[in-house]
Amino acid sequence: MAKVNIKLPEEFLKKLSSLGERTDEVATKALEAGGEIILARTRANLIGVIGKDLKGDSRSTGQLVSALGLTPVRVDKNGNYNIKIGFDEYRRDGSSNAGVANIIEYGKHGQPAKPFLAPAKKQVGNQALEKMKQVIKEEINKL
Secondary structure, eight states, rough: OOEEEEEHHHHHHHHHHHTTTHHHHHHHHHHHHHHHHHHHHHHHHHHHTTTOOSSSOOOOHHHHHHHHHEOOOETTTOOOEEEEEEEEEEEESSSHHHHHHHHHHEEEEEEEEOHHHHHHHHHHHHHHHHHHHHHHHHHHHTT
């Protein structure tokens, strides 16, 4: 399954705990801000690889691009806040969007890999991290 996990830096998790009642709200704002940056790059990368270097005509229906999105922010069993970038299920024909994305990202026999997800994190991961830090600092300064 193709997905990217985004987690808050440890130092900011400590600062978040000082926010008390607003921790959930601030963590959500920060993760959504960072997630949107990576989501935008992922979408651009996906659009750039779909239909590229094919032997025949593209059969793209646009379903995969429209299925790409962010999950709501969740807290895992260890108390870590996270948000994921991934694909809504299922396609009109009943197949899995995540399965199709996996084939594009990693390839298969006779179909070369066209990575779009992993490069997005590498391309804008630091920018997303800085945006999350900025959001948290702004919220701390409001106290």
